[in-house]
Amino acid sequence: MRSAPNRSYKSAPILENNGKEDVTSLLVKRFQDMLRDGLLRQGSRLPPERDLAAHFNVARSSLRQALKVLEVMGVITQKVGDGSYLNTDTSAVLAVPMEFLFLLDDTSVGELTELRLLIEPGLARLAAERATAGDIALLRQSIRDFESSGGDNLKIVSSDLLFHRAIFQASKNGPATSVFHSIHRAMAKMILVTSQLVDLEHTLAFHKPIMQAIERRDGDRAARLMAEHLTDATALLTREQEHQHQRLLQDRIARERRPLLRGKTASSGKN
Amino acid sequence: MRSAPNRSYKSAPILENNGKEDVTSLLVKRFQDMLRDGLLRQGSRLPPERDLAAHFNVARSSLRQALKVLEVMGVITQKVGDGSYLNTDTSAVLAVPMEFLFLLDDTSVGELTELRLLIEPGLARLAAERATAGDIALLRQSIRDFESSGGDNLKIVSSDLLFHRAIFQASKNGPATSVFHSIHRAMAKMILVTSQLVDLEHTLAFHKPIMQAIERRDGDRAARLMAEHLTDATALLTREQEHQHQRLLQDRIARERRPLLRGKTASSGKN
DNA sequence: ATGCGCATAAAGGTACGACCATTCCAGAAC
DNA sequence: GTTCTGGAATGGTCGTACCTTTATGCGCAT
Numbered sequence: 001m002r003s004a005p006n007r008s009y010k011s012a013p014i015l016e017n018n019g020k021e022d023v024t025s026l027l028v029k030r031f032q033d034m035l036r037d038g039l040l041r042q043g044s045r046l047p048p049e050r051d052l053a054a055h056f057n058v059a060r061s062s063l064r065q066a067l068k069v070l071e072v073m074g075v076i077t078q079k080v081g082d083g084s085y086l087n088t089d090t091s092a093v094l095a096v097p098m099e100f101l102f103l104l105d106d107t108s109v110g111e112l113t114e115l116r117l118l119i120e121p122g123l124a125r126l127a128a129e130r131a132t133a134g135d136i137a138l139l140r141q142s143i144r145d146f147e148s149s150g151g152d153n154l155k156i157v158s159s160d161l162l163f164h165r166a167i168f169q170a171s172k173n174g175p176a177t178s179v180f181h182s183i184h185r186a187m188a189k190m191i192l193v194t195s196q197l198v199d200l201e202h203t204l205a206f207h208k209p210i211m212q213a214i215e216r217r218d219g220d221r222a223a224r225l226m227a228e229h230l231t232d233a234t235a236l237l238t239r240e241q242e243h244q245h246q247r248l249l250q251d252r253i254a255r256e257r258r259p260l261l262r263g264k265t266a267s268s269g270k271n
Numbered sequence: 272m273r274s275a276p277n278r279s280y281k282s283a284p285i286l287e288n289n290g291k292e293d294v295t296s297l298l299v300k301r302f303q304d305m306l307r308d309g310l311l312r313q314g315s316r317l318p319p320e321r322d323l324a325a326h327f328n329v330a331r332s333s334l335r336q337a338l339k340v341l342e343v344m345g346v347i348t349q350k351v352g353d354g355s356y357l358n359t360d361t362s363a364v365l366a367v368p369m370e371f372l373f374l375l376d377d378t379s380v381g382e383l384t385e386l387r388l389l390i391e392p393g394l395a396r397l398a399a400e401r402a403t404a405g406d407i408a409l410l411r412q413s414i415r416d417f418e419s420s421g422g423d424n425l426k427i428v429s430s431d432l433l434f435h436r437a438i439f440q441a442s443k444n445g446p447a448t449s450v451f452h453s454i455h456r457a458m459a460k461m462i463l464v465t466s467q468l469v470d471l472e473h474t475l476a477f478h479k480p481i482m483q484a485i486e487r488r489d490g491d492r493a494a495r496l497m498a499e500h501l502t503d504a505t506a507l508l509t510r511e512q513e514h515q516h517q518r519l520l521q522d523r524i525a526r527e528r529r530p531l532l533r534g535k536t537a538s539s540g541k542n
Numbered sequence: 543a544t545g546c547g548c549a550t551a552a553a554g555g556t557a558c559g560a561c562c563a564t565t566c567c568a569g570a571a572c
Numbered sequence: 573g574t575t576c577t578g579g580a581a582t583g584g585t586c587g588t589a590c591c592t593t594t595a596t597g598c599g600c601a602t
Binding site: 115119 | 293295296299303306307313332335336337339340341342343344346357358361364365367368369370371372373374375376378382383385386389390393394397444445446447449450454464
C-alpha cells in the first residue's frame with residue numbers, strides 16, 4: 001500500500017525550494033548557513049543522516065548527495081559506524097577543486113610558477129616579520145626532511161611542500177596559506193605525474209638561505225631570495241617542460257576521440 | 272525473489288576498490304582521470320547516469336553522489352530531461368569551496384585585503400603589459416556599469432568584481448584569474464552579507480586612473496595605483512569592520528549553543 | 543514541401559526500503 | 573575492576589519505483 005501516492009515534492013517545511021534548484025544544492029547552502037550561524041564548530045558531530053533527512057524532509061539519498069559534496073571538499077569526515085564530523089583541518093578544502101580547475105583549464109606549470117613568483121616573495125617577507133618559534137621549527141624540519149630524503153622523489157617533493165607551507169603559515173595570512181598550499185599540492189601532483197626530477201642540492205642551496213633570512217627577520221632578503229629561487233626553478237622547468245609538453249600532447253591527441261563507453265556487458269539490449 | 276542475496280560489493284570490474292575508500296570518492300577520481308586523459312572535452316555530453324552506473328558497476332544512487340560533487344563544484348551541469356555536460360566556463364570551480372574555506376576559517380576581510388594587496392599590483396602590472404583590445408573593452412565596460420549603477424549596492428559590487436576580473440584576465444595568467452576571481456566573489460558575498468557600503472565616487476577615482484595606466488601600458492603606474500587603491504580600501508574597511516565584527520560576534524555567541532535539531536514533526540516515534 | 547502539435551522516449555530528480563559492514567557502548571561474565 | 577559480548581546506531585551500497593522536464597520524431601493540417 002505504500003504511503004500515499006500523492007506525496008508532494010514541494011512544501012518542504014524547512015527547506016524552502018524556489019522550484020528551480022536541486023534539493024542537494026539547497027542542502028549545501030543550508031549547511032553554509034549553519035556554519036555562518038555558528039551552529040557547527042570544528043570537530044563537532046553532525047546529526048545522523050537519517051535524522052538530518054527527516055529534519056529537512058528529504059530522502060536520505062538526497063541528503064547523502066549533499067554530505068558527499070562536503071566530504072569530497074574536505075569540509076566533513078564521515079566515519080562508518082560512528083558519525084559525521086566537521087573537520088578540524090581545513091587545509092584540504094580547496095585541494096580537489098583546484099585539481100579539477102587545473103585539469104579543465106589545462107594549466108601549465110609555467111603559469112603556476114609565474115603566479116607563485118608574484119606572491120611568494122611577498123609572503124616570505126611577511127614570514128620574516130611574523131614567524132613564531134613554531135614556524136621556524138617547521139622550516140628547520142623541512143630542511144631536515146630534505147636532507148634525509150635519500151633521493152626519493154616523493155619525499156623530496158613533500159619536503160619542498162612542507163618548506164613552502166611553513167613560510168605560508170609564518171606569514172600569518174590564513175587565506176593565503178590555504179590557497180597557495182592547495183596550489184602547491186595540485187602542482188606537485190602534476191609534477192609527479194610527469195615524473196619530473198628535482199635537484200636536491202640545488203634546491204637546498206636556495207632553501208637554507210631563505211630560512212636563515214627569515215630567522216634573522218630580514219624580510220627584504222627573504223623576499224629577494226625567494227624570487228631568485230622561483231626564477232631559477234622556472235628556468236629549470238621550462239627547459240624540461242618543453243619536451244614533456246610535447247609528449248603529453250601527443251598522448252592526448254592519440255586518445256582524444258576514443259569513446260567514453262565501449263561495448264558494454266549489461267544494461268544495453270535495445271538498439 | 273530479487274536478484275541474488277550474495278551480491279558481492281567487491282570485484283567491481285572497472286572500479287577497483289582497495290577496500291578502504293568510498294565508491295563516490297573513487298568515482299570522482301575516475302572522473303579526474305578521464306579529464307586527464309582527454310576523454311572529455313569542454314561542453315561534451317556525459318553518458319546517461321544509468322549507463323555510467325552500469326559501466327562502473329555501481330548503483331545509480333552512488334554514481335549520482337559523485338556527479339553531484341562535480342556539479343556543485345561547477346565542473347559539470349546537469350539538465351533534467353537532457354543530460355549532463357562538461358562545463359565550458361570553469362570560473363566557478365573554486366567558488367563554493369572558497370566560501371566554505373572562509374566560513375570554516377572565519378576569514379576576515381582584512382586578511383583577504385592583505386592577500387590582495389600582495390598580488391593585485393603585480394597582476395595589474397602584467398595586465399598593462401599584456402592586455403588585449405578585448406580586455407580593455409571589458410575594463411571600460413566595468414567603469415560604465417559603475418557609473419550607471421545608481422547607488423544600487425548589488426550593482427556596485429558586481430561592477431567592482433568585473434573591474435578586477437578584467438584585470439586578472441588581462442594578466443593572461445589562467446590560475447591567477449580563476450583563483451582571485453573566486454576570492455573576490457566570496458569576499459563580495461561576505462561584504463554583502465554584512466551590508467557594507469562602497470563609496471561610488473571614491474572607488475571610481477581609483478579605477479579610472481588604473482584603467483588608463485593599463486591602456487597606456489604603464490605597468491609601474493598601474494601597479495602603484497592598484498596598491499594605493501587597495502591600501503585605501505583597507506583603511507576604509509577596517510574602520511567600519513570593527514563595529515561589524517563586534518556585532519556579528521554577539522550574534523554568533525547568542526545562538527552558538529542552540530541545538531542543530533529541534534523537536535521534529537515526523538519520523539521520530541521511537542525514543 | 544512545410545510547419546505545427548502531440549505522443550513517446552529518455553534523461554535527471556526524488557523517495558523509500560532493504561541490507562551490509564563497522565563502530566560504539568552498555569551490560570554481563572569473570 | 574577488567575574483559576567479553578551482543579545489540580544498537582551509523583554510514584555505505586544497492587535496487588526499484590515514480591515524477592518532471594526535455595528532446596525528438598511522427599503524423600496531420602496547411
